Amino acid sequence: MPAPATSDSAAPARQTAVDKALVLLKSLAEEDGDIGVSELARRARLTKSTAFRLLGILQRNELVERVGSNYRLGTQLFEMGNRVYGPTPQLLQDRVQPYLADLYELTHETVHLAVLRGTEIVYVNRIQGHRVTRSPSRIGARLPAYCTGVGKALLAFDHDAAEAAVAAGLPARTEYTLTDPGRFHAALGHIRRDGIAYDRQEATLGLTCVAVPVLGPSGRPVAALSVAGSDHRFDPARHAPALRRVAHAASRAITTRPAA
Structure with a gap:
């Protein structure tokens, strides 16, 4: 089992905010249901605060949806995927x-x-x-x-x-x-x-x-x-x-x- 990250320094040195957001989306895509922010942060090797901030941006753009305290892929991402x-x-x-x-x-x-x-x-x-x-x-x-x-x-x-x-x-x-x-x-x-x-x-x-x-x-x-x-x-x-x-x-x- 990979060790949970405690800081963004565990991620690649040149990882941008876009990179981090894409890792979060990929982590969500690997699940059939929704995932909590702590687990998403662990998978993306980000701090919980960074993951929460990026998820908020993705949510505003309808790329993710919030389900209680968890997250899942959003409808806008589905619409974009249909046009690939x-x-x-x-x-x-x-x-x-x-x-x-x-x-x-x-x-x-x-x-x-x-x-x-x-x-x-x-x-x-x-x-x-x-x-x-x-x-x-x-x-x-x-x-x-x-x-x-x-x-x-x-x-x-x-x-x-x-x-x-x-x-x-x-x-x-x-x-x-x-x-x-x-x-x-x-x-x-x-x-x-x-x-x-x-x-x-x-x-x-x-x-x-x-x-x-x-x-x-x-x-x-x-x-x-x-x-x-x-x-x-x-x-x-x-x-x-x-x-x-x-x-x-x-x-x-x-x-x-x-x-x-």
Whole structure:
């Protein structure tokens, strides 16, 4: 356990007020709930008074919210985050959200909407299933595309991104991760042929998912939908037909509905 800081001198010598505020925001982002100022100060290696002062500035700018004596990320930060990749993810979320809800109603499992950015995927939306499954797929989270169902569903139709992923290396995240370029390319070939991708504990032990691409007006994938569950009870093939139907309907909605 790191020792609590008693002065700002424990922080890097050239750390500015902006640096310190960003460390506080990152500490808040690591938590699902709210955190007290003493714990935030310890994590940021700041004095409690400095942390309290900076949190006040962040609160005035709606980057954090105060919940009693604790703090959490604010709504303004959420709005800014939605604009990181431009309007596309928000438009996708607006148009595909009803179909993500349909998919959840059909499966009652955890469902995701994700987009490809470089060689990573970004989770745009997620609905948690009734049975909690250990997963790194928080909204806004990024994961390497090569070891996720949604990522492989998108890489299979993006040659440049797939080659960039292989060139960067395919490190094993679990014992099931495809790390051999030949086997990885073969898997992408199967996905192109069948239109469906699987992640069998390749990103996280105990987590299995099935994913399909959502097609845009050009006929190329713009996002992917997935259904995920615990490996010991989840049969991805069982949910593949429903996933295909919902993804087809979502693709039609994106293709035929004019942009707002």
